[in-house]
Every structure is written in C-alpha cells, then in structure tokens.
Amino acid sequence: MRAVLQRVSHAKVSVDGRVIGQSGPGLMILVCAMLGDDEQKAEQLAAKVSKLRIFKDDAGKMNRSVVDIGGSALVISQFTLAADTSRGNRPGFSQAAAPDVGKHLYEFFASRLQEQGISVETGEFGADMAVELVNDGPVTIWMES
Structure with a gap:
C-alpha cells in the first residue's frame, strides 16, 4: 500500500458541498491499495503510521506520534498514488488494486x-x-508497505 501523510492543524473532505469527514490536529492520509496488497500490508502500514514520530515535543523536536498527541486522522482513498508516469504524458494506473x-x-x-x-x-x-487542509510545518511523508 502507498500513503501520503500530511501533518495538519485541521483537514476536511466534502462530497457535493457536504462535509463528510474532518480531522485535526493530526494527520490527513491519502492511501492507495496496489496490486498484490492484502490485509497484512494494510495492518503493517497502519501500525507504522500510528507510531511515526512527526509531531513536536516540548523541545520543538519531532518526537511524538499522532497517538502521543491524542490526534485524529482523516483517511482519503486516492488511487492516483499508483500513477505510472514513466511513459508518455498520461499517467497509467494499472498498478492500483481493483476497486x-x-x-x-x-x-x-x-x-x-x-x-x-x-x-x-x-x-x-x-x-x-x-x-481542504492546513499542512502544519509543512510536514509531508510518503510511505509504502
């Protein structure tokens, strides 16, 4: 699985002008299942994300996890993270898992x-x-399991 994490002060997602999810402070996570991914990979990614120390401690160093700060997460499915841009000008998405x-x-x-x-x-x-989000830092991390 692939994910892009952004440390946010707040984030929200809307469909047809209606807010359906929000977070903050914490993480906004774009996630994509790739061909061959399974529950084990998803579980490994979730465990890693929950422990990733990208939030500031009292000394201002990135030393706390989203769990440590009592933060929340907005998780968005984004199949375009599977984009293959190696040929031509139109990305291919054949490496994304079936819907x-x-x-x-x-x-x-x-x-x-x-x-x-x-x-x-x-x-x-x-x-x-x-x-919509406000990236705190900004901190943006790309991950793959």
Missing part, C-alpha cells in the same frame, strides 16, 4: 488505525471529493 479490493483495504486500513487509538474519519471511496 473492490481497494475499497476493502482502504476501510481495513482505517479500522486498524482506529484500533491503535486514533479517532478516524474518512472520505467516500470512489467519490469526487474536495479536500
């Missing part, structure tokens, strides 16, 4: 984050979403 598998692993990933003690809200799989 049914992608949806299952996206929901599974979000549930595993919740099991780590993180308050999680999500977007709507496959929907045309509008995402």
